[in-house]
Amino acid sequence: xxxxxxxxxxxxxxxPVFAGSFEDIARDVSSKILPQHGLVTKVGxxxxxxxxxxxxxxxxxxxxxxxxxxxxxxxxxxxxVFQARKGLAYAIVTDLREDGAWAKIIGGxxxxxxxxxxxxxxxxxxxxxxxxxxxxxxxGTTTIKVGIVTRKPIVYKRLKEALEKTDKFxxxxxxxxxxxxxxxxxxxxxxxxxxxxxxxxxxxxxxxxVNVEGNKDVSCRVFSGYDGRRIARYGSxxxxxxxxxxxxxxxxxxxxxxxSLKLKPRLTFYEKALNTAGLYAPLHIPSSTPxxxxxxxxxxxxxxxxxxxxxxxxxGKIEIVVALGRKVVVYHFNGDSxxxxxxxxxxxxxxxxxxxxxxxxGxxxxFFSSFDRFGNLSSFIGRIKGNKFCLIKDKIRYxxxxxxxxxxxxxxxxxxxxxxxxxxxxxxxNENGKIKEKKELPISPRNLFDFYKIDGKIVYLxxxxxxxxxxxxxxxxxxxxxxxxxxxxxxIEKYEGHPVVVSKALIVFKKxxxxxxxxxxxxxxxxxxxxxxxxxxxxxxxxxIGDKCFxxxxxxxxxxxxxxxxxxxxxxIITVREMPTPVLTRLIKGESGVDVLTAGKMRH
Numbered sequence: 001x002x003x004x005x006x007x008x009x010x011x012x013x014x015x016p017v018f019a020g021s022f023e024d025i026a027r028d029v030s031s032k033i034l035p036q037h038g039l040v041t042k043v044g045x046x047x048x049x050x051x052x053x054x055x056x057x058x059x060x061x062x063x064x065x066x067x068x069x070x071x072x073x074x075x076x077x078x079x080x081v082f083q084a085r086k087g088l089a090y091a092i093v094t095d096l097r098e099d100g101a102w103a104k105i106i107g108g109x110x111x112x113x114x115x116x117x118x119x120x121x122x123x124x125x126x127x128x129x130x131x132x133x134x135x136x137x138x139x140g141t142t143t144i145k146v147g148i149v150t151r152k153p154i155v156y157k158r159l160k161e162a163l164e165k166t167d168k169f170x171x172x173x174x175x176x177x178x179x180x181x182x183x184x185x186x187x188x189x190x191x192x193x194x195x196x197x198x199x200x201x202x203x204x205x206x207x208x209x210v211n212v213e214g215n216k217d218v219s220c221r222v223f224s225g226y227d228g229r230r231i232a233r234y235g236s237x238x239x240x241x242x243x244x245x246x247x248x249x250x251x252x253x254x255x256x257x258x259x260s261l262k263l264k265p266r267l268t269f270y271e272k273a274l275n276t277a278g279l280y281a282p283l284h285i286p287s288s289t290p291x292x293x294x295x296x297x298x299x300x301x302x303x304x305x306x307x308x309x310x311x312x313x314x315x316g317k318i319e320i321v322v323a324l325g326r327k328v329v330v331y332h333f334n335g336d337s338x339x340x341x342x343x344x345x346x347x348x349x350x351x352x353x354x355x356x357x358x359x360x361x362g363x364x365x366x367f368f369s370s371f372d373r374f375g376n377l378s379s380f381i382g383r384i385k386g387n388k389f390c391l392i393k394d395k396i397r398y399x400x401x402x403x404x405x406x407x408x409x410x411x412x413x414x415x416x417x418x419x420x421x422x423x424x425x426x427x428x429x430n431e432n433g434k435i436k437e438k439k440e441l442p443i444s445p446r447n448l449f450d451f452y453k454i455d456g457k458i459v460y461l462x463x464x465x466x467x468x469x470x471x472x473x474x475x476x477x478x479x480x481x482x483x484x485x486x487x488x489x490x491x492i493e494k495y496e497g498h499p500v501v502v503s504k505a506l507i508v509f510k511k512x513x514x515x516x517x518x519x520x521x522x523x524x525x526x527x528x529x530x531x532x533x534x535x536x537x538x539x540x541x542x543x544x545i546g547d548k549c550f551x552x553x554x555x556x557x558x559x560x561x562x563x564x565x566x567x568x569x570x571x572x573i574i575t576v577r578e579m580p581t582p583v584l585t586r587l588i589k590g591e592s593g594v595d596v597l598t599a600g601k602m603r604h
Contacts, residue, residue: 022155022162025220025234029206030166036139040066041100043131047130048091050101050137060096061228064103064137065173088129091137103197105131145203146225147172149189150210154551155218155238159210178537178558179523192228195520199225206595208230212238273497288600289557290335292573296599298331298338300324303493304576304595307504307565308353312366313384318569322576322597323350323368328389332568338597342387347380348373351492351502352449356402356409358431365392365431367411369399369502371493377415393433399448399502400429412439416447418458443470446486452508459508459517459545461486467506467519469545479549488522488536490564505563508545515545516553522562536562554602561596571602 036058042049048066052058070084087109095102108128146169150156156174165171180201189195195207204225211219222232288294306323312330313319319341320331326348330341352369359365365381366389372378379396382389398413413429428436443458445451451460458479460469465484470477486505493500507518522536537558543550561577568574578593 019217021236022159023165024027024236024488025159026162026166027232029163029222029232030168036062038137039507040131040133040135040137043133044106047094047102048105048131048137050093050103051101055095055098058093058096058101058139060093062093062139063106063224064091064093064139065109066091066105066131066135066137067109068132068135085136086129088131088135093143144168144205145170146206146208147177147198147204148208148210149177149250150208150212152210152212155210155212159208159220172204175523177202181537181558195223195228196226199228275585289559291554292556292559292602293598293602293603294559294598295572296333296337298597300329300576300595300597302595303490303578303593304355306350306368307489307567307576308355309567309569309574310355312355312364314357314362316363316437320567320574321353321366321566323353326347326370328353328368330384333572333574333599337504337555338599342384342389344389346389346391347378349493352399352401352504355399355403357404358409358411367400367402369401371500375493381433392431396433398428398429401449404453412448442472442475443468446505447502449502449504450486450506452506453516454508454510457515457545459506459515461506461519465505467517467543467550469550478547481543481550485521485541488562490562507567509568517543517545517550518566518568519543520563520566523558536560536578538563538575540575542575554604556600561601562593564595573600573602574598575600 011504021133035421036052036056038052038056039048040048041051041219045216050058050064051284067085068088072081073084089105089109090107091103091105093101093103095577105128106535110127110129110464130592141163146163148159148163148171150159160171163171177198179186180198184201189198189207198204199207202225206225207223209221209223209230216238218234218236218238220236221230222234223229241346251447258445300322302324304322304324306321308321309318310321311318312321317332320333320338322329322331327343327345328350329343331338333339343493347368347370349371350368350419351371354367354369355364356367357364365383367381370377371397377397377399378394379398379400381392381395381396381400384390396413398415400411400413403410411429411431413427413435415425426439426441428439441451441458443451443460444463445460446463446465451458453472456472458472460468460470462480463467465486466480466482467482467485470478486503489501489503489505491501492503504518509516509518519541521539521541523539538556538561539558540556540563541552542554544553556573563575563577565576566574575598576595577598581594581595
């Protein structure tokens with residue numbers, strides 16, 4: 001796609017411009033936009049001469065797009081006639097005169113894939129086409145595509161509104177921005193090269209970086225989307241009413257900058273040999289963000305199907321339980337590493353784990369929702385005694401989970417179909433799998449595992465994935481988020497060609513008298529090949545559940561890998577996330593992904 005870029009001399013100020021509001025920033029930037037067109041009059045080795053200069057509004061440092069007209073083209077459907085053109089290069093004005101200027105060529109307008117021995121792709125190379133006298137150049141454009149980077153949700157919203165109100169800016173959506181960061185494997189945006197990379201990936205002409213210090217002082221830096229250079233700086237003070245209104249906002253924090261910490265898997269002898277020959281790209285996995293510091297990881301050597309965090313045997317320690325199909329592995333987290341406690345096999349394909357002392361006998365039961373090998377529901381219940389699993393009841397033809405009812409903790413069961421995650425009758429059962437009575441819910445959640453009752457409120461994800469708060473006393477929905485959660489969850493089961501997704505995307509918990517909801521989203525589809533790896537970026541958010549609104553209290557930002565299991569131990573976030581496998585595993589075993597158990601410290 002053809003992009004036009006511009007840099008203005010008036011932007012290049014050493015001192016910040018103090019603007020009274022985001023509207024002032026938008027007006028000041030847009031006022032300097034003056035589209036220019038002209039001809040190339042001379043061509044040197046790396047320089048070209050232009051037919052316009054200072055008197056026409058051209059500035060030193062301005063970025064130009066060089067192109068060649070290819071004639072008129074008529075759309076056969078609409079009849080519209082437009083001028084086709086071929087992009088040649090980009091250049092920056094270096095020598096400015098009154099009626100002319102010289103510009104230095106800084107890059108090509110297209111990219112071609114580099115190949116090893118003409119066969120194996122290895123990245124891209126920048127291509128500068130031959131420029132001739134009479135070719136054309138353009139600076140500026142009527143609609144400017146920009147990106148906003150900030151961790152203050154109300155700032156993101158207000159600056160976006162101010163820019164778009166001028167009718168000169170188009171702001172790239174946060175999801176699109178995050179997907180591009182993940183696809184390009186950009187670790188941070190604190191250097192020019194990475195800013196230029198994300199600019200090229202999204203066709204951005206500008207990047208607005210906005211920081212807020214002490215909930216008051218605003219610093220806005222504007223960067224070129226082409227080469228990542230700073231072209232403007234603004235400062236202002238945030239309006240008190242604006243700050244106070246943030247608590248009423250359900251807009252997610254735009255924590256768009258992944259962090260600097262990387263996982264580098266150890267290469268085998270064969271992978272090292274391939275890497276030396278330039279045929280292997282070792283995985284560099286950014287897994288931390290400014291708000292989530294990775295401190296431990298352990299490969300599960302397979303794809304997980306269920307995940308649970310809690311004290312499953314009343315020993316006072318928190319266990320991490322992971323199901324890998326029919327195999328169950330129990331871990332302890334020791335502050336900086338994971339230790340395997342026990343493992344056992346039962347069932348066929350476990351997709352949910354829950355635990356509670358249902359019969360109040362001082363011993364906890366552990367509940368597994370599972371499919372059998374034919375795709376039928378075949379759940380089971382047992383206890384952990386020492387390092388052994390003791391079966392209580394097998395082959396229960398329901399989804400099962402614990403649920404805090406009006407007065408007591410109960411077991412809920414539902415005879416759901418594999419292609420429809422939530423329908424049909426809902427029942428209370430005992431620890432032996434026997435039905436006690438039928439139950440009714442005043443809500444319609446997405447599945448049996450994405451709703452919780454706490455302090456008279458039911459917090460759940462509706463069928464579209466929105467986070468909703470329902471008041472049982474008033475019998476009405478109090479409020480809900482605009483965005484949806486639980487996107488791109490990994491299917492657990494295939495039944496007659498239909499993927500079955502029954503993973504949890506919501507956890508509700510209480511801390512110091514306050515209710516919190518933890519939710520996840522995944523972006524980007526996993527796709528791997530010999531030379532390249534594209535992988536999911538997972539995001540975790542925590543909301544405080546108030547009487548009248550949600551309040552965002554923490555977000556992980558996008559971290560690498562598709563999140564399939566998640567939970568919290570104190571200030572540590574535990575996740576199971578899918579990563580691409582090394583090249584030989586992909587070639588020999590045909591496995592494109594493997595799950596990694598990770599722990600990260602929450603940072604605010």
